[in-house]
Amino acid sequence: MKTWMLAVAVLAVAAPVAEAAQVTARLIYATNAPGPNGEKGLQSAEPRLAKAFGWREYQLLSQTSSSLREGGICQLDLGRKLLLRVKLLKETKPAYFMRCQLLRGEAELLQTSVSMTSGSAYFITGPEYDNGQLLISIAIR
Amino acid sequence: MKCAWYQRWLTASADDELIGWRDALLRRHLAGCVRCTAELAELRRVRELVAGQKAHYVANLDDQFFWQRLRSQLQTPPQPEPGPDGELVMAYSYRQKKELREPSGVAFWGLFPTRWLAWGAVVVALVAATLIGVHLTRAPQDSSLGAHVPLLPPPGQGSVHFTEVKSTKDTWASVVKFDQPDMNIAVIWVDGMPYMGKDLKHPSDEL
Numbered sequence: 378m379k380t381w382m383l384a385v386a387v388l389a390v391a392a393p394v395a396e397a398a399q400v401t402a403r404l405i406y407a408t409n410a411p412g413p414n415g416e417k418g419l420q421s422a423e424p425r426l427a428k429a430f431g432w433r434e435y436q437l438l439s440q441t442s443s444s445l446r447e448g449g450i451c452q453l454d455l456g457r458k459l460l461l462r463v464k465l466l467k468e469t470k471p472a473y474f475m476r477c478q479l480l481r482g483e484a485e486l487l488q489t490s491v492s493m494t495s496g497s498a499y500f501i502t503g504p505e506y507d508n509g510q511l512l513i514s515i516a517i518r
Numbered sequence: 519m520k521c522a523w524y525q526r527w528l529t530a531s532a533d534d535e536l537i538g539w540r541d542a543l544l545r546r547h548l549a550g551c552v553r554c555t556a557e558l559a560e561l562r563r564v565r566e567l568v569a570g571q572k573a574h575y576v577a578n579l580d581d582q583f584f585w586q587r588l589r590s591q592l593q594t595p596p597q598p599e600p601g602p603d604g605e606l607v608m609a610y611s612y613r614q615k616k617e618l619r620e621p622s623g624v625a626f627w628g629l630f631p632t633r634w635l636a637w638g639a640v641v642v643a644l645v646a647a648t649l650i651g652v653h654l655t656r657a658p659q660d661s662s663l664g665a666h667v668p669l670l671p672p673p674g675q676g677s678v679h680f681t682e683v684k685s686t687k688d689t690w691a692s693v694v695k696f697d698q699p700d701m702n703i704a705v706i707w708v709d710g711m712p713y714m715g716k717d718l719k720h721p722s723d724e725l
Contacts, residue, residue: 497676504711
């Protein structure tokens with residue numbers, strides 16, 4: 378009996394432990410005008426972002442995550458009709474090979490095939506927006 | 519099979535020691551089982567007969583000597599407590615302790631009237647645990663996931679390699695990599711995307 382109970386416990390615990398890749402997409406508004414609410418989320422990254430993109434202020438507009446297994450597809454809705462469709466083509470830890478499509482509504486804006494190590498991220502400079510520009514960040518772990 | 523399962527409780531029931539769910543289950547079974555009902559009635563009749571017989575304890579020398587010797591050899595408790603029914607009390611006391619020490623496994627099997635039902639419950643538990651595990655691992659989207667992946671990797675860590683960058687005919691995309699020690703950021707620089715509007719506060723608005 379104890380053996381059976383142990384087997385049930387092991388099954389219940391072990392199954393969810395098998396990790397999936399987690400993809401996070403963010404929509405960032407870069408501008409030179411200070412934000413009205415003083416966004417705190419990106420302040421630690423701002424110096425590095427400023428070096429790369431040149432804007433002074435960075436506001437996080439939205440962020441969304443999804444778990445993915447090899448062969449899996451997810452759609453990350455960034456708001457403002459921007460959608461990121463990610464397919465994890467191959468997973469050879471710590472590297473991930475995936476295809477990302479940036480869509481605006483139904484129209485495809487950009488398609489990327491990229492190999493990334495766990496914890497890394499890349500950016501896409503999006504359209505101009507108000508007095509600044511939208512940036513899309515894709516990170517995986 | 520069914521009767522055999524309940525018959526182990528008949529003696530305790532006859533002695534009015536069966537309580538709780540076991541008692542309820544046995545009563546339910548007895549309502550539909552003539553054989554067990556008759557057996558229980560017989561056990562109760564025997565108990566009444568025995569109860570009517572007072573134990574006579576004759577304290578002669580031989581008896582005293584026998585019990586003293588037996589007690590000296592049996593060092594382990596429980597010691598029988600003297601009572602009105604003599605040895606019968608000792609038997610009760612032993613069985614009650616045995617009932618209390620019933621292992622948890624037996625208690626589990628006891629929850630089910632038949633072994634088949636118990637095994638069925640184990641199988642259902644296994645399937646449920648597996649399904650829950652699968653559901654958790656496949657948990658899709660989205661912001662309800664706990665922590666997000668950090669926006670930027672620590673300086674000097676993380677590697678991004680683009681194998682294909684395809685833009686639409688109206689835009690022009692190029693890959694830019696900043697590989698300084700304090701800043702490793704990969705960027706796909708896209709020119710030509712249409713201006714998107716002004717209102718940042720209403721994401722659902724028409725852009």
